Amino acid sequence: MAGEKKILDSEEALSTSLAEYTASLSDKFAKQKGSFTVVLSGGSLIKSLRKLVEAPYVESIDWSKWHVFWVDERVVPKNHHHSNYLLAYDGFLSKVPIPCGNVYAINDALSAEAAADDYETCVKHLIHNNIISVSETSGLPKFDLMLLGMGPDGHVASLFPGHPLLKEKKKWVAFIKESPKPPPERITFTFPVINSSANIALVVAGASKAHPVHVTLGNGNGEDEVLPVQMVSPDEGKLTWFLDKDAASKL
Numbered sequence: 260m261a262g263e264k265k266i267l268d269s270e271e272a273l274s275t276s277l278a279e280y281t282a283s284l285s286d287k288f289a290k291q292k293g294s295f296t297v298v299l300s301g302g303s304l305i306k307s308l309r310k311l312v313e314a315p316y317v318e319s320i321d322w323s324k325w326h327v328f329w330v331d332e333r334v335v336p337k338n339h340h341h342s343n344y345l346l347a348y349d350g351f352l353s354k355v356p357i358p359c360g361n362v363y364a365i366n367d368a369l370s371a372e373a374a375a376d377d378y379e380t381c382v383k384h385l386i387h388n389n390i391i392s393v394s395e396t397s398g399l400p401k402f403d404l405m406l407l408g409m410g411p412d413g414h415v416a417s418l419f420p421g422h423p424l425l426k427e428k429k430k431w432v433a434f435i436k437e438s439p440k441p442p443p444e445r446i447t448f449t450f451p452v453i454n455s456s457a458n459i460a461l462v463v464a465g466a467s468k469a470h471p472v473h474v475t476l477g478n479g480n481g482e483d484e485v486l487p488v489q490m491v492s493p494d495e496g497k498l499t500w501f502l503d504k505d506a507a508s509k510l
């Protein structure tokens with residue numbers, strides 16, 4: 260797991276550092292392959308993206324090359340206050356000129372099972388059209404950048420501590436109907452897809468998250484149970500932690 264650790268003095272500084280990092284990857288991939296595939300989380304990650312939509316970053320980025328996905332989504336209408344799409348739209352997407360056709364929200368008219376299958380089919384289609392890269396070794400989708408948040412319990416995406424989905428190896432997109440955090444019905448990328456990414460940013464701020472950060476990057480929790488965040492470990496890609504000093508306070 261390890262990866263690079265950036266410990267910032269404040270959440271404000273974290274947001275600036277995340278903007279620099281994202282803008283630099285956007286430039287690299289847009290030049291290299293003509294597209295930049297970015298996977299968003301919900302939750303506090305969206306607030307931490309706020310500096311990216313401000314000068315100087317917002318003008319320097321070629322937004323037309325961006326293709327946006329969600330690592331997890333709640334099975335609710337897109338205009339529901341629990342929707343990760345709505346959160347991202349209000350806090351990020353509505354402020355930048357990413358073409359609508361490049362924003363891949365889940366189909367909110369479907370059941371959780373059908374929405375997961377539909378999202379997986381969408382990813383396969385975009386691999387076929389050379390928008391999403393594929394790992395030559397595993398055949399899994401290789402997103403250019405996965406922006407992950409983490410909950411105070413150490414969950415990432417909708418992959419919760421002790422849940423059987425942590426062991427899912429075949430499905431790229433899975434559904435959950437009994438999420439311990441509301442709302443209960445969600446879809447989520449699984450660990451094989453998350454860990455196949457070219458770059459993963461784990462973006463964590465606040466004292467409520469210091470314990471799972473310590474468990475993962477410090478001395479461990481001395482318990483047998485492995486937290487979901489400890490399973491974030493890119494196969495071939497690069498992991499970068501963005502921590503504010505409160506989140507890093509137990510390291």
Ligand SMILES: O=C1O[C@H](COP(=O)(O)O)[C@@H](O)[C@H](O)[C@H]1O
Pocket residue numbers: 299300301302303304331332343407408409410411414415416417440
């Ligand atoms: O439910 C979710 O929680 C996690 C963590 O949220 P945060 O507000 O504690 O950062 C989030 O990454 C995930 O996308 C979301 O669905």
